[in-house]
Amino acid sequence: MKNNLNSSSVKMKKPTTYCVRVAYDGSHFSGWAKQIGLRTVEGEINKILRAIFQVEIAINGASRTDSGVHGYDQVFTFALPFWMEPNNLKVILEQHFTRDIKIKNVTVVANKYDIRKHVRYKEYRYYINTGAHNPFKINYQLQYCKKISLKKLRKALKLFTGRNYFYNFSGLAKGDAKNPYRRIDKIRVWQRKGQLTIVVKAKGFVRYQIRYIIGAALDYSQDKVTLDEIKQYLSAKEKEKYPYPKASASGLYLYKIVLN
Amino acid sequence: MKNNLNSSSVKMKKPTTYCVRVAYDGSHFSGWAKQIGLRTVEGEINKILRAIFQVEIAINGASRTDSGVHGYDQVFTFALPFWMEPNNLKVILEQHFTRDIKIKNVTVVANKYDIRKHVRYKEYRYYINTGAHNPFKINYQLQYCKKISLKKLRKALKLFTGRNYFYNFSGLAKGDAKNPYRRIDKIRVWQRKGQLTIVVKAKGFVRYQIRYIIGAALDYSQDKVTLDEIKQYLSAKEKEKYPYPKASASGLYLYKIVLN
Incomplete structure (x- = not known):
């Protein structure tokens, strides 16, 4: 995977929290939650974020799904120590998520945004x-x-x-x-x-x-x-x-x- | 798997060759042809026929497909040492093929029928x-x-x-x-x-x-x-x-x- 970060997409050294909507085919994953030795959605997202940003990045999902359950509209947040255009971030993510996880949407939310508390309904x-x-x-x-x-x-x-x-x-x-x-x-x-x-x-x-x-x-x-x-x-x-x-x-x- | 053979479906001790049309999801198989240690369509059919008839039964496919290629209409033949109604055989096969291989049709063909020679086109x-x-x-x-x-x-x-x-x-x-x-x-x-x-x-x-x-x-x-x-x-x-x-x-x- 190429690292597509360049100075034009990274604007400022200001911590930012991003909210990403994804879809995924659950039959390719042992569920959402990270588990050692198993391919999970959270684990796969972690792996790709690590490949892009070269650091470990924790993500918070709005929900979990079990092994085999599909995500047609799952949403998670993660923080970066700098600010970049959400659309630039979307392009970078899309270049790396090219198989069974699809990036649908990227927005910026308040720092320390607790996504689970913001769920109106599922x-x-x-x-x-x-x-x-x-x-x-x-x-x-x-x-x-x-x-x-x-x-x-x-x-x-x-x-x-x-x-x-x-x-x-x-x-x-x-x-x-x-x-x-x-x-x-x-x-x-x-x-x-x-x-x-x-x-x-x-x-x-x-x-x-x-x-x-x-x-x-x-x-x-x-x-x-x-x-x-x-x-x-x-x-x-x-x-x-x-x-x-x-x-x-x-x-x-x-x-x-x-x-x- | 239950063995559903009973005297009413097995009519006579007369060798018969059956022709079976199937569909399968190729993404669940390492291709058609039998391979040791891999789940293939031919291997899976062999396994199920063995479970039903309690003997090893060779099958002849009209075609092969590679790993990941789907079969929407594949056809194969196999011989049984007795005669049974093709529709009864279909019911028995359907009871055992309940996942990613679907039994579409069962007919009787001439003994020693060489299916590859009968392909008009694919x-x-x-x-x-x-x-x-x-x-x-x-x-x-x-x-x-x-x-x-x-x-x-x-x-x-x-x-x-x-x-x-x-x-x-x-x-x-x-x-x-x-x-x-x-x-x-x-x-x-x-x-x-x-x-x-x-x-x-x-x-x-x-x-x-x-x-x-x-x-x-x-x-x-x-x-x-x-x-x-x-x-x-x-x-x-x-x-x-x-x-x-x-x-x-x-x-x-x-x-x-x-x-x-």
């Missing part, structure tokens, strides 16, 4: 193929390949909207300090050309929450569980975790992050 | 993204991401149609016994929504031939070579090989095989 989308098995899409849609009653799916998903106790539908472990309550603002479902789309909006989620919700809704659509059972798992704080598997990561996209 | 398609870089399609289109003159592309591709000496545009090595002459019946090009499609039809190809042809046509479109230079490489039998890289495997699809 929108996730989940794609389900209800048509014939598509061997080219196993990383991009859940290959469900049978009809699903939209009416039943909507009934089950409705149970999860609003503020709920999501411990039993999450990857949280006993004794985990993380708050298991979350408020889901909206869930929408539609079908087009053999692909079902589920949209879930909330300010924040706990680990695996969306995949457990979608798994449970699909289970209800196939009469594997009743609405009452789902309700019990959602309310009973001492109860066992939801007993069926969460939906696969391959259909899930972090679709949009709206910041304040 | 159609390959090559997809090029001339729009913005798409991180979700790096395995499915060439991410060219700049405008290409269709007129120039057509001019260069026209040079390759008809019967030509393709050694200099192939992966053949010196002293290779393989005939370097091939007849290309047709090359067509069109563009739709930022995606360029190149269709190449011939009875057979030598290794890397299509990728070299497309590489050279793109080189001409960018004024890296002249039509005369391409012509020289196509005619001069003692000349060096075409000096620029072949086009990436990621955009290439074995799109159709028409049998006699």
